[in-house]
Amino acid sequence: MLPSIEQLHQSYTNSQTTVKKVVEDILATIQTKDKEINSYTEVFNSEALAQAELVDAKLARGEKLGLLEGIPISVKDAILIEGHKATASSRMLENYTATYDATVIKKLKEAGVIFLGKTNLDEFAMGASTENSAFGATLNPNDIERVPGGSSGGSAASVAGDMAVISIGSDTGGSIRQPASLTGIVGLKPTYGRVSRFGLIAMASSLDQIGPFAHRVIDTAHILETIEGKDNMDATSANLDTSQLLDIDKIRQAEIKGMKIGIPKEYFIDGIDDSVRKAIDEVIETYKTLGVEFVEVSLPHTEYAVPTYYIIMPAEVSTNLARFDGIRYGLSELQNSQDLQEVYRASRAKGFGNEPLRRIMLGTYVLSSGYYSSYYGKAKQVQNMIRQDFTNVFKEVDAILTPTSPHTAFKIGEKVNDPVSMYLEDIFTVATNLAGIPGISVPTLSNSGLPIGFQLMSNHFQEQKLLTLAQAIDNIRYDKLNNQ
Amino acid sequence: MNYDVQNIAKLAHINLSSERNNMLNQDFGNILDYVNTLTSLDLEANTIPTYHTQTLREDIALDNNPRFSLNIKENIIQEMPLVEEGYLVVKSVLKK
Numbered sequence: 173m174l175p176s177i178e179q180l181h182q183s184y185t186n187s188q189t190t191v192k193k194v195v196e197d198i199l200a201t202i203q204t205k206d207k208e209i210n211s212y213t214e215v216f217n218s219e220a221l222a223q224a225e226l227v228d229a230k231l232a233r234g235e236k237l238g239l240l241e242g243i244p245i246s247v248k249d250a251i252l253i254e255g256h257k258a259t260a261s262s263r264m265l266e267n268y269t270a271t272y273d274a275t276v277i278k279k280l281k282e283a284g285v286i287f288l289g290k291t292n293l294d295e296f297a298m299g300a301s302t303e304n305s306a307f308g309a310t311l312n313p314n315d316i317e318r319v320p321g322g323s324s325g326g327s328a329a330s331v332a333g334d335m336a337v338i339s340i341g342s343d344t345g346g347s348i349r350q351p352a353s354l355t356g357i358v359g360l361k362p363t364y365g366r367v368s369r370f371g372l373i374a375m376a377s378s379l380d381q382i383g384p385f386a387h388r389v390i391d392t393a394h395i396l397e398t399i400e401g402k403d404n405m406d407a408t409s410a411n412l413d414t415s416q417l418l419d420i421d422k423i424r425q426a427e428i429k430g431m432k433i434g435i436p437k438e439y440f441i442d443g444i445d446d447s448v449r450k451a452i453d454e455v456i457e458t459y460k461t462l463g464v465e466f467v468e469v470s471l472p473h474t475e476y477a478v479p480t481y482y483i484i485m486p487a488e489v490s491t492n493l494a495r496f497d498g499i500r501y502g503l504s505e506l507q508n509s510q511d512l513q514e515v516y517r518a519s520r521a522k523g524f525g526n527e528p529l530r531r532i533m534l535g536t537y538v539l540s541s542g543y544y545s546s547y548y549g550k551a552k553q554v555q556n557m558i559r560q561d562f563t564n565v566f567k568e569v570d571a572i573l574t575p576t577s578p579h580t581a582f583k584i585g586e587k588v589n590d591p592v593s594m595y596l597e598d599i600f601t602v603a604t605n606l607a608g609i610p611g612i613s614v615p616t617l618s619n620s621g622l623p624i625g626f627q628l629m630s631n632h633f634q635e636q637k638l639l640t641l642a643q644a645i646d647n648i649r650y651d652k653l654n655n656q
Numbered sequence: 657m658n659y660d661v662q663n664i665a666k667l668a669h670i671n672l673s674s675e676r677n678n679m680l681n682q683d684f685g686n687i688l689d690y691v692n693t694l695t696s697l698d699l700e701a702n703t704i705p706t707y708h709t710q711t712l713r714e715d716i717a718l719d720n721n722p723r724f725s726l727n728i729k730e731n732i733i734q735e736m737p738l739v740e741e742g743y744l745v746v747k748s749v750l751k752k
Contacts, residue, residue: 254731
């Protein structure tokens with residue numbers, strides 16, 4: 173396993189290693205290992221090395237390094253880095269070069285990170301297995317016959333496979349948390365609005381949120397602290413008040429005695445694998461020994477979350493993806509078409525794969541005259557009821573604990589021809605996006621077989637509580653790993 | 657539940673091959689059956705407003721916005737499928 177941000181920072185400043193050596197080693201791993209795993213769509217070899225040399229030169233001059241300087245990071249290929257391809261793993265954007273930096277990229281550049289490259293995803297972030305990529309599926313580094321989850325599967329596999337220290341992904345219905353769970357790492361979806369979405373290729377704008385992958389919880393806190401905050405380029409980004417800011421030292425101390433966690437009865441239903449249930453029980457028992465109180469809570473509209481999501485999300489997809497029309501950028505059939513209508517129709521038919529097509533069509537249908545109120549209107553009402561469920565529960569508890577996914581990583585090809593069963597992959601994760609609250613997936617303490625994650629959710633902008641609770645289990649897990 | 661896949665494709669401005677038409681005909685029924693779970697929900701008692709509660713910014717357009725590189729115009733033009741003298745070329749909008 174690659175070192176954490178804090179460990180790397182320490183080895184840089186103590187001259188135990190150089191940034192160049194670390195980056196060279198990771199690039200060498202990518203070169204051999206990623207032929208099989210396929211987590212990257214593009215690797216920035218020479219650029220990453222040149223950046224590493226600059227950081228080393230700074231160290232040689234005796235200058236102090238910021239914590240993130242020289243930390244090697246991969247980025248989901250749905251987030252724009254100026255001058256590099258941003259494909260969203262779609263034929264539509266196969267040859268598109270980003271014309272500006274996403275706000276998170278600008279902030280990470282200012283913090284001095286090293287970008288290793290762009291990672292694979294389900295086309296336009298639509299999927300739960302990374303099999304929908306136009307550039308081939310990504311495999312799970314824990315078992316190459318299995319999927320890494322999705323849609324940020326390339327990001328998760330790059331971190332789990334020691335091909336990046338951190339990755340930046342996006343989560344619309346579980347696309348950070350589910351792959352984190354299936355690959356055995358930590359994945360954080362912040363509160364909607366906490367991190368600017370400017371420069372993220374939009375899927376469903378009211379649900380999308382950018383967040384980090386890492387091995388350690390504390391690393392996701394460091395990244396969140398760097399990328400969060402109000403941005404004039406994203407009208408939905410939020411100003412944080414001081415009570416909402418992170419206190420990283422407190423997260424590290426992980427003092428959780430007296431905190432209260434809710435277990436929603438609607439989430440512990442049939443269909444959860446025994447291994448997952450056992451691993452979750454072990455986490456709950458461990459929390460109890462640390463002085464956390466557990467109560468059963470109810471989120472009565474849970475069963476409606478996935479159907480609600482599969483109306484609101486496609487509706488937004490159909491409008492967001494209307495911009496891909498073969499006129500201004502991306503794949504264009506302009507030269508082969510007789511008239512304007514044919515430019516649109518032919519470019520879109522050629523550019524979009526099957527899953528974006530399904531969702532554009534579904535969204536067009538639910539928004540069409542005569543169906544709007546019975547689908548979209550109704551779904552927006554149910555979304556409010558789901559949000560209200562969470563508000564009620566958070567009056568009582570600090571966080572909610574559930575499995576991240578009902579099972580471990582499934583086999584490549586197992587669900588690819590059954591959209592509804594793939595959609596049910598999001599069963600434990602979509603409600604947080606609909607409610608706009610933060611969620612994190614953290615590996616359980618189970619260390620046999622395939623990785624299993626648990627999910628914690630907290631109220632809006634309560635990432636401090638979420639990360640503190642997550643850190644407590646993370647500490648125990650690493651103590652166990654170090655003693656093995 | 658009535659749907660006509662070809663008509664939806666027309667609304668979405670996408671040409672559908674017969675293969676994709678068949679795929680969607682099959683998937684659409686399954687997906688709609690699934691999302692129709694919502695119709696069983698009684699929303700009469702739900703009085704939570706669905707209007708937008710977030711305050712949006714006042715839009716401002718800046719020339720030479722420092723947020724972007726100086727050559728952003730050239731970069732954007734570079735991405736266009738067909739350009740003449742710095743202008744984007746499109747098929748005629750009005751029929752002759």
